[in-house]
Amino acid sequence: MRQKVYVTGSRPDIRVPFQEVRLGGDEPPVRLYDTSGPTVDPDVGLPKLRRDWIDERGPGDRVTQLHYARRGVITPEMEFAALREGLDPELVRGEIAAGRAILPANVNHPESEPMVIGRRFLVKINANIGTSAVADSITDEVEKLTWATRWGADTVMDLSTGKHIHRTREHILRNSAVPIGTVPLYQALEKVDGDPVKLTWEVYRETIIEQAEQGVDYMTVHAGVLLRYVPLAADRVTGIVSRGGSIMAAWCLAHHEENFLYTRFRELCEIFARYDIAFSLGDGLRPGSTADANDAAQFAELDTLGELTRIAWEYDVQVMVEGPGHVPMHLIKENVDRQQEVCAQAPFYTLGPLTTDIAPAYDHITSAIGAAMIGAFGTAMLCYVTPKEHLGLPNRDDVKEGVIAYKIAAHAADLAKGHPTAREWDDALSKARFEFRWEDQFNLSLDPERARSYHDETLPAEPAKTAHFCSMCGPKFCSMRISHELKEYAANGMRDKAREFADGGNRVYLPVVD
Numbered sequence: 001m002r003q004k005v006y007v008t009g010s011r012p013d014i015r016v017p018f019q020e021v022r023l024g025g026d027e028p029p030v031r032l033y034d035t036s037g038p039t040v041d042p043d044v045g046l047p048k049l050r051r052d053w054i055d056e057r058g059p060g061d062r063v064t065q066l067h068y069a070r071r072g073v074i075t076p077e078m079e080f081a082a083l084r085e086g087l088d089p090e091l092v093r094g095e096i097a098a099g100r101a102i103l104p105a106n107v108n109h110p111e112s113e114p115m116v117i118g119r120r121f122l123v124k125i126n127a128n129i130g131t132s133a134v135a136d137s138i139t140d141e142v143e144k145l146t147w148a149t150r151w152g153a154d155t156v157m158d159l160s161t162g163k164h165i166h167r168t169r170e171h172i173l174r175n176s177a178v179p180i181g182t183v184p185l186y187q188a189l190e191k192v193d194g195d196p197v198k199l200t201w202e203v204y205r206e207t208i209i210e211q212a213e214q215g216v217d218y219m220t221v222h223a224g225v226l227l228r229y230v231p232l233a234a235d236r237v238t239g240i241v242s243r244g245g246s247i248m249a250a251w252c253l254a255h256h257e258e259n260f261l262y263t264r265f266r267e268l269c270e271i272f273a274r275y276d277i278a279f280s281l282g283d284g285l286r287p288g289s290t291a292d293a294n295d296a297a298q299f300a301e302l303d304t305l306g307e308l309t310r311i312a313w314e315y316d317v318q319v320m321v322e323g324p325g326h327v328p329m330h331l332i333k334e335n336v337d338r339q340q341e342v343c344a345q346a347p348f349y350t351l352g353p354l355t356t357d358i359a360p361a362y363d364h365i366t367s368a369i370g371a372a373m374i375g376a377f378g379t380a381m382l383c384y385v386t387p388k389e390h391l392g393l394p395n396r397d398d399v400k401e402g403v404i405a406y407k408i409a410a411h412a413a414d415l416a417k418g419h420p421t422a423r424e425w426d427d428a429l430s431k432a433r434f435e436f437r438w439e440d441q442f443n444l445s446l447d448p449e450r451a452r453s454y455h456d457e458t459l460p461a462e463p464a465k466t467a468h469f470c471s472m473c474g475p476k477f478c479s480m481r482i483s484h485e486l487k488e489y490a491a492n493g494m495r496d497k498a499r500e501f502a503d504g505g506n507r508v509y510l511p512v513v514d
């Protein structure tokens with residue numbers, strides 16, 4: 001059974017949720033990092049976990065976690081995030097202060113359960129949801145939110161572009177125990193009837209304040225798409241594939257002016273600091289195909305993102321940096337190394353990357369391969385890709401497929417990086433598997449329901465739950481059963497050897513099988 005348990009911190013309202021798996025036999029229970037949050041009841045709403053923490057600090061021009069971290073303060077949010085990972089709160093504070101980690105936590109999102117994004121911590125995953133002009137249901141999106149977090153999304157981005165963007169986001173935020181990210185440019189574009197040329201700084205500014213008041217925790221800002229970089233993407237196989245990037249490029253060319261997100265960046269920082277919104281510096285020039293990976297346009301923009309990272313830090317605003325996209329395996333490492341170098345170790349947040357372009361309908365797999373690699377190289381958060389990528393808006397089932405694929409990638413990276421708590425989970429599952437504790441194996445797995453149902457497809461009867469085989473090899477060929485017998489031989493062999501020794505070495509050695 002999986003059960004929710006809480007670990008308490010230095011004050012009574014720091015209660016950190018875990019999923020505890022009780023195991024059979026003499027095995028101690030295993031605690032899993034829990035992202036699922038409290039059960040959502042739309043009539044009651046979520047508990048406002050952070051309410052008192054925010055109120056105690058009061059309003060101000062710089063109410064950011066980075067601001068407190070730099071002054072040596074461990075906030076309740078930092079302690080909460082540390083307890084979730086089984087790490088020292090001082091490590092969380094130090095990494096935030098150094099800009100190597102962020103804790104996205106808008107003062108207007110008290111429902112959020114804090115977590116920390118940075119290379120020293122568990123690799124996090126983000127799930128994208130949101131309406132489009134073609135599919136515009138608020139209830140569907142709230143369901144995707146709860147479904148995504150049910151399977152382990154650490155943050156969710158609302159990328160809505162439909163008719164009711166404000167209302168959709170309100171429902172998402174009030175029902176979300178994970179930080180919510182947005183791309184405010186999408187709503188700004190709706191406000192000017194979808195014509196990029198009509199965009200203005202004023203419309204954009206009004207939009208970010210609207211979203212800041214609602215409680216958006218981090219915002220993608222495509223401030224690195226400079227006028228002079230746009231021609232660099234002209235000869236690409238797939239041009240500019242970022243929505244925000246293409247919008248800003250269109251604006252720059254039409255006005256022949258520098259990107260207003262870049263020229264007004266300091267004003268943005270002042271606003272973000274008042275709410276503690278984190279920047280997710282958008283990669284508007286990311287490659288959208290294998291052919292375009294690591295090209296001049298992509299790396300020119302990255303240099304600008306490095307410059308903007310340092311400016312945000314002047315204002316105590318937290319920053320992460322977005323990365324690609326479509327990148328074949330041999331070009332992945334350079335992406336992390338360059339980003340870490342150029343952006344002074346600010347956390348990296350990548351979309352995949354997709355390691356090949358040939359598998360539409362399976363891009364959760366093409367991209368989970370790249371995500372696992374880039375995570376192991378030090379990327380802090382992985383943005384999922386669903387099987388619907390390039391084909392249409394993901395539904396609830398696609399959201400689950402994407403989240404599970406990315407939980408696998410993130411955990412595989414945690415193991416490779418040696419996060420202190422990652423290994424325990426694998427060991428517990430492997431032991432259960434080797435000891436034919438089938439129920440424990442199911443309950444410890446990322447998707448217990450599917451594991452159980454796949455097993456039961458061929459062997460549904462109750463005795464099969466303790467059987468020393470499954471239908472893959474059958475009883476006679478079960479290598480793990482044979483391994484147990486080998487162990488017995490070895491143990492008996494040792495006993496016999498001991499007896500042989502006591503007998504003066506005159507016995508012929510024969511293993512005893514009972």
Ligand SMILES: C[C@H]1O[C@@H](n2cnc3c(N)ncnc32)[C@H](O)[C@@H]1O
Pocket residue numbers: 128129130131132159160161351385386389393394
């Ligand atoms: C940047 C990435 O965001 C994803 N994306 C954009 N809009 C949505 C949406 N409404 N729902 C889910 N994913 C979306 C696409 O997968 C794109 O590749």
Ligand SMILES: Cc1ncc(COP(=O)(O)O)c(N)n1
Pocket residue numbers: 183220241242243244245282283284322323349350351383
């Ligand atoms: C990791 C990640 N997630 C979302 C976006 C926003 O999308 P777009 O750049 O297409 O507007 C992005 N740039 N990077």
Ligand code: SF4
Pocket residue numbers: 241389390391392
């Ligand atoms: S996902 Fe579809 S709508 Fe979006 S850029 Fe690709 S083809 Fe265009």
Ligand SMILES: [Zn+2]
Pocket residue numbers: 241288326390
């Ligand atoms: Zn793509």
